[in-house]
Amino acid sequence: MKKGLLSIALIASTAIFSNSFAQDKTVMVGGESMYPAKNIVENAVNSKDHTTLVAAVKAGGLVETLQGKGPFTVFAPVNDAFENLPAGTVETLLKPENKGTLVKVLTYHVVAGKMDFNTIAAAIKKGGGKAEMTTVSGGKLWAMMNGDHNITLKDEAGNVANISTYDVYQSNGVIHVIDKVLMPKM
Numbered sequence: 001m002k003k004g005l006l007s008i009a010l011i012a013s014t015a016i017f018s019n020s021f022a023q024d025k026t027v028m029v030g031g032e033s034m035y036p037a038k039n040i041v042e043n044a045v046n047s048k049d050h051t052t053l054v055a056a057v058k059a060g061g062l063v064e065t066l067q068g069k070g071p072f073t074v075f076a077p078v079n080d081a082f083e084n085l086p087a088g089t090v091e092t093l094l095k096p097e098n099k100g101t102l103v104k105v106l107t108y109h110v111v112a113g114k115m116d117f118n119t120i121a122a123a124i125k126k127g128g129g130k131a132e133m134t135t136v137s138g139g140k141l142w143a144m145m146n147g148d149h150n151i152t153l154k155d156e157a158g159n160v161a162n163i164s165t166y167d168v169y170q171s172n173g174v175i176h177v178i179d180k181v182l183m184p185k186m
Helices: 002-024 040-044 048-059 079-083 089-093 096-107 117-126
Strands: 027-029 032-034 072-077 110-112 131-134 140-145 151-154 160-170 173-178
Touching: 040 048, 040 072, 040 160, 040 173, 048 072, 048 079, 048 089, 048 096, 072 160, 079 089, 089 096, 110 131, 117 131, 117 140, 117 151
Parallel strands: 072 173
Antiparallel strands: 027 032, 072 110, 131 140, 140 151, 151 160, 160 173
């Protein structure tokens, strides 16, 4: 009996150590290391794949918010995702008179809390194949498994984004890199 309890304790401590280690490691995004001790903005500004997102966050006045305590889960579209929007969309959103719409689109990519791959996958399983998430903008996103190790997101407009890089831990949350810009109902 004592040997069985010792085995359980060793397994539990290994799982805790492994999870802690995973959250302490750096991940490469956009050719640069993302450091868990830095916040979302401090890391994002270094990613060559997220220059459009960073410019939009600055134009939307969200830098301070995303440097805050959080925790936040950010689904971060790469530059190509913005380039694949209809011509003129990004330029229009970045105009000062469209700041409200820009903020709505950007905060639609943010969920309160720290939802890593395992948390989202567990929510999908609990939801019978789909997990509904409420974004900071008040909109809804749906996460679904695509195979055993891939998660896709569906937005209110019916678009589907694939997560290409998971669990980029930050001091104030976690980032998942996505291949499309998610769009709320306007």
